[in-house]
Amino acid sequence: MSQSFVFRTIILDTQTLRTAVRPGSSHLPPLLICNGIGANLELVLPFVNALPADLEVIAFDVPGVGGSSTPLLPYRFGGLARLMARMLDYLNYGQVNVIGVSWGGALAQQFAHDFPERCKKLVLAATSAGAFMVPGKPKVLLRMASPRRYLQPSYGAKIAPHIYGGTFRRDPELALEHASKIRSGGKLGYYWQLFAGLGWTSLPWLHRIRQPTLILAGDDDPIIPLVNMRLLAWRIPNAELHVIDDGHLFLITRARAVAPIIMAFLEEEPKRAVMHPPGGLARAS
Template sequence: MPQNYVFRTIELDGQYLRTAVRPGTSSLPPLLIFNGIGANLELVFPFVAALDPTLEVIAFDVPGVGGSSTPATPFRFPGLAKLAARMLDYLDYSQVNVIGVSWGGALAQQFAYSHPERCKKLILAATSAGAVMVPGRPKVLLKMASPRRYLQPSHGVAIAPDIYGGAFRRDPHLAEAHANKVRSSGKLGYYWQLFAGLGWTSIHWLHKIRQPTLILAGDDDPLIPLVNMRLLAWRIPNSELHVIDDGHLFLITRAQSVAPLIMTFLSEEKQPAVIRHQPTSALIKN
């Protein structure tokens, strides 16, 4: 377990959230991570390790995942976004940059839309606009619909090439290393996450997301075909798209390549063009 994280379990109205903060000294706002479905916060540590070590990073287990408690009734994405904002209040953060991965990318969109004052910049990785997405192949989606890969690590290793694509097709050790970091809290939390996105879509308000947005897509992603990321880039006004030569989990498998892209994006302060008017006399020909 990394020693430079501060782990806390906080309580918000009876809901316990397990959080991990990597302290930093950067002048940039901290980076808040919304993880994928069923994924506990430890799964993003390889990605965090590739980022600038001075950048402060916040990760947490959503309700029903990892070390967080499972609620009696499920949250929807707006409720989860509100809970994340309250978590930031508790941890004493006013504004953050946000990255969302896969299922967490939908939550990141909701957070940026519902709480724009809390989100300075937005990064969307391997995600979609929800119900209107162009789906992956049915047999891949069926494997994702079950939490079995988190409950039985051997099953997760077996299906990893089919659901994650990219480097997982070529290196079986990646699936084993990934499975070893999984911390499941049971089936119910996974089904609650599925329910959070049931019928949800951001397509009708994506044009209202004004934050600078970096969109990252894998070109061999069985779960989120590339066309979905192109749709996001088309609908979000201030966005840029980068396509990564890998699969669904490129943040982990290509961390050393992707992290510099992210740090450059977070560090950029785009200034409006300065128009200097020439004196009238200079425009008059003799």
């Protein structure tokens, strides 16, 4: 599965980043993936494999995750967005399309806002606007606050149905398979990621994100209730919302169903940004 990727470890000042590029020949800009909290890049490979083989894809481990070094001091999302731009410079990329998953969705929003010329289109999957989100159940959030599921795969497999929902509720083998791909960066890296999002919110500037935006939500997501995705779709001027019949990790569990939706969006000609009317939240298609 990894043979089609070119893995590189790059150094930007004191920060080491592990990157993976799947070369492609498509006319579309490369797709840059911002992964979820604690998630190493191998976890998104099933999704990448569902995309057309000619689409160039860039994945990386954020600081403190997988094969990337853990910084002495934590980054905030603004600093991570700048680091991501420097990574693209190092790898010789200009403009990209960006997909952000869960925690990575916040990073993707920040990047699209801070570097609009580098981000052509934006895909947000199972994410929120940050501090002002409608939270999931307290028991789920408490489990998410600890890196234990990444440090102990057996524990991760045990709680997967409760925190991820959807297909994970019905398929115990899937939870074990997912846990087997985890490459933990350690407790500190996980806590640094939590710190990046402490008090962060995109709500005041979501209306300034002008890129065409596809928002994907699971209808059985214990971590990010659907109303949060509706809020994003309402506040981002040129956004469309698709609701997937699955849980938080639908990008993996429903990869072959979701990939065509994303590709159709990436292939679309850009539309003029229009603010959504203030009368209500955007409807799901």
